[in-house]
Amino acid sequence: xxxxxxxxxxxxxxxxxxxxxxxxxxxxxxxxxxxxxxxxx
Numbered sequence: 001x002x003x004x005x006x007x008x009x010x011x012x013x014x015x016x017x018x019x020x021x022x023x024x025x026x027x028x029x030x031x032x033x034x035x036x037x038x039x040x041x
Contacts, residue, residue, distance in 0.1 A: 002036040010036070 002010075016031035 002040075007033055007036055 009031040010029050013031065014026045017023075017026035017029060
């Protein structure tokens with residue numbers, strides 16, 4: 001499980017990658033953040 005700070009960090013990193021046109025890395029980070037969010041209990 002991932003805490004809220006790590007989730008925010010993942011989303012920030014994903015947006016940075018997206019702004020740098022690094023779509024594959026941005027997609028991977030968004031997917032990781034989404035999976036972590038869905039697996040939170």
